Amino acid sequence: MIQLSGIKKSFHDLEILKSVDLTIEKGEVVVILGPSGSGKTTLLRSINCLNRADDGTVAIGDLRVDLKRPKKHEILALRRKTAMVFQHYNLFHNKTALQNISEALIMVKKLPKKEAEAIAAEYLRQVGLADKADRYPRQLSGGQQQRIGIARALAIDPELLLFDEPTSALDPELVGEVLDVMKAIAGQGRTMLIVTHEISFAKEIASCIVFMDGGVVVEEGPPEEILNRPQNPRTISFLRRLLPEDYSYTI
Numbered sequence: 001m002i003q004l005s006g007i008k009k010s011f012h013d014l015e016i017l018k019s020v021d022l023t024i025e026k027g028e029v030v031v032i033l034g035p036s037g038s039g040k041t042t043l044l045r046s047i048n049c050l051n052r053a054d055d056g057t058v059a060i061g062d063l064r065v066d067l068k069r070p071k072k073h074e075i076l077a078l079r080r081k082t083a084m085v086f087q088h089y090n091l092f093h094n095k096t097a098l099q100n101i102s103e104a105l106i107m108v109k110k111l112p113k114k115e116a117e118a119i120a121a122e123y124l125r126q127v128g129l130a131d132k133a134d135r136y137p138r139q140l141s142g143g144q145q146q147r148i149g150i151a152r153a154l155a156i157d158p159e160l161l162l163f164d165e166p167t168s169a170l171d172p173e174l175v176g177e178v179l180d181v182m183k184a185i186a187g188q189g190r191t192m193l194i195v196t197h198e199i200s201f202a203k204e205i206a207s208c209i210v211f212m213d214g215g216v217v218v219e220e221g222p223p224e225e226i227l228n229r230p231q232n233p234r235t236i237s238f239l240r241r242l243l244p245e246d247y248s249y250t251i
């Protein structure tokens with residue numbers, strides 16, 4: 001089980017996360033929805049210490065980290081137990097597809113190069129890019145680059161995969177191939193925390209939908225509840241803006 005408790009973060013006196021709690025069971029796929037600026041990215045980045053939270057804890061299995069004062073070895077342990085897929089892929093441009101994955105394994109898991117490359121090749125195959133191992137990111141489409149980003153995260157074999165709007169930088173025709181890879185991963189029983197605006201994908205894949213606004217979790221529950229029978233006026237107005245023609249709630 002993964003437990004986030006009391007996560008708080010301010011930037012320049014502005015409270016962006018106001019004590020966020022979230023429990024994710026093993027194998028669960030949790031989708032976070034919420035308007036721009038609601039703190040979704042800040043929450044994901046706080047979980048693996050890409051930004052330093054002002055307060056809160058993350059517990060993953062028997063690892064429990066005080067995010068306010070994480071020790072160096074705890075940050076490393078968190079990075080082994082979580083892996084992030086970024087909106088803009090965040091690949092090394094001067095490294096090949098294979099090296100992007102193997103270098104992460106060498107860095108995070110301290111694996112020898114040969115072993116890291118063998119694992120990297122296997123995960124490239126899993127995302128359908130075995131034949132692109134020697135290509136550089138600039139020689140690949142956005143969808144292919146993001147699939148490398150996903151393979152890199154998977155290769156770490158983390159207990160929690162974090163996705164921050166993995167398809168929002170892609171041309172519409174490339175979104176499907178990335179969502180398909182994510183569906184396959186969910187089918188393998190991986191635990192995933194996904195920020196996305198792809199509502200129909202969320203409906204299909206999520207075991208739980210969390211709606212965030214103004215740095216708090218406003219509402220959470222199974223997709224059919226949150227998407228079909230939202231209770232909170234903020235959730236209703238968000239869904240209405242996102243899907244004006246499908247949703248006709250009255251507040």
Ligand SMILES: Nc1ncnc2c1ncn2[C@@H]1O[C@H](COP(=O)(O)OP(=O)(O)OP(=O)(O)O)[C@@H](O)[C@H]1O
Nearest residue numbers: 011012016034035036037038039040041042043165
């Ligand atoms: N490093 C930073 N320095 C200052 N302010 C920041 C920083 N990172 C985020 N913020 C602010 O925190 C707020 C929440 O940002 P965050 O990126 O977490 O929102 P989000 O929900 O991911 O939004 P979006 O849907 O646009 O990605 C925004 O107002 C943003 O300007």
Ligand SMILES: [Mg+2]
Nearest residue numbers: 040041042164
């Ligand atoms: Mg964001």
